Amino acid sequence: MRILAAMSGGVDSAVAAARAVEAGHEVVGVHLALSRAGGTLRTGSRGCCTIEDAMDARRAADKLGIPFYVWDFSERFREDVIADFVSEYQAGRTPNPCMRCNEKIKFAALLERAIELGFDAVCTGHYANLVDGEGGLELHRAADNAKDQSYVLGVLTAEQLAHTYFPLGSTPTKALVRAEAAERGLTVAQKPDSHDICFIPDGDTKGWLAEKVGTATGDIVDREGNVVGSHEGAHAYTVGQRRGLHLGIPAADGKPRFVLEVRPVSNTVIVGPKEALATALIEGARYSWAGAAPVESEFRCHVQIRAHAEPVPALAVLSDGAVTVTPDEPLDGVAPGQTAVLYLGTRVLGQFTIDRTESAVPVG
Incomplete structure (x- = not known):
């Protein structure tokens, strides 16, 4: 296959690209420039899209002997991720910019361009698995539960999954990925993981929002x-x-x-009080399915409301263009704007943006 490897400059995407090459695919590396104010270098391990990261990605591509390009997606990122982040907060909701970036940039804008250029799939360093199921391709959790990223990939559709490649999904631990990177001579082998919001590298979300909206x-x-x-x-x-x-x-x-x-x-x-954060019901009208949609309008599943939260058994109901989920036990501190991802075992069924919640502890 012709594979476009999205290379962030980190160890995961570098090893993913290396495995794609080793598997015999025709691989081209690409780094996404998501900011036009790229004059700053990474501080510690924050962020994931700096000039330093682009240079690390290029060095990895050179080591692998594959062509490498930097594509400017800054305008699309500003409109679809940053502007959405600001407007959601202004509306009193709590957005997840990583979900929006996966949905709008990495697996929409990037994938669209890749297909236009004749590539068969986009390869990333995400920890998740693709499985051929009875209803078609399915998205599943990674082998390493500690690194599993299926939650932030819950926004992917069946069409997008058909053009996606996750070489790291079956790797038991991140330590093995780092060891493999070192064996391959990749300079990013011990590079710290990125964290926090990439466009707020100092981690001061409150201060950043104050500058944007006053x-x-x-x-x-x-x-x-x-x-x-x-x-x-x-x-x-x-x-x-x-x-x-x-x-x-x-x-x-x-x-x-x-x-x-x-x-x-x-x-x-x-x-x-803390007990008032207990949430008995969540609902959302903006939903999508990661593969085949559920056959029944009412079904049992597990719901996960944060990237590293424990999944909770629940009953999901599809009615009047919305998904309503009632967990078997109250969820803790759910905010409108968060993403709820539904699972059936290890399989990601789909996701929805939470529009409404009901407290398990009424006033009075």
Whole structure:
């Protein structure tokens, strides 16, 4: 096959490209330039799209003896990922930019261009597996549960899966990938993993949002409507947050309080006890299936609401253009805007963006 290897500059994508070459495929490496303000180098292990990363990717491609290109996707990234991130926070939701990047950039814009240029598939260093099932190609968890990335790939469709290649999915541990990179002479063998949001490399999401949308003083209130503090912008808060509230009035029971809800229209943040974060139901109308869609409109599954959260047994119901999921036990601290990924065993069934939640602990 003709394979376009997306090379981030990290060890995973470098080894994935190497395995594609070793498997006999015709491989071309490409690094995505996602920012036009690329004059800064990586600090520590934050980010994944710096000039330093592009240079690391080029060195890996040279070592593998494959052609290498840098493609400018900065405008598409700005519109589909960064602008979406800002607007979601302004609407009081908690977005996942990595999900949007996979959906809109790596497996939409990149894959579209790859197919136009005659490539059969895009290869990445994600830890996930593709399996031929009765209903067609299926997306499954990786062998290494600690590194499994099937959650952030839950946005992929059947058509996209048909043109995707994940060489690392069956590797038992990340340590083996690093050892293989060293054996192959790849200089990124011990390069730290990237983390945090790549376009906020210093990790200060609150400060970054304040620069983008400004500040506006508002109230922090408890579930009964009593003002217990103030803030400089509701967009800087997310459901489940405890740190940085600086409440002027302590709770009657002396226990910590957490963000329960963000109301952007009134610029209000609602806080309450930890037990009030328990969520009995989630619902969303923006959903997709990673392969064949469920046959029944009501089915048992597991639901996962964060990349490294434990999956929870649940009942899913498709009705009136939306997916409603009722977990067997309450979910903890779910925010609108988060992505819920549905599993059947190790298989990813699909995903939806959470629009509505219902608390398991009513007021009063």
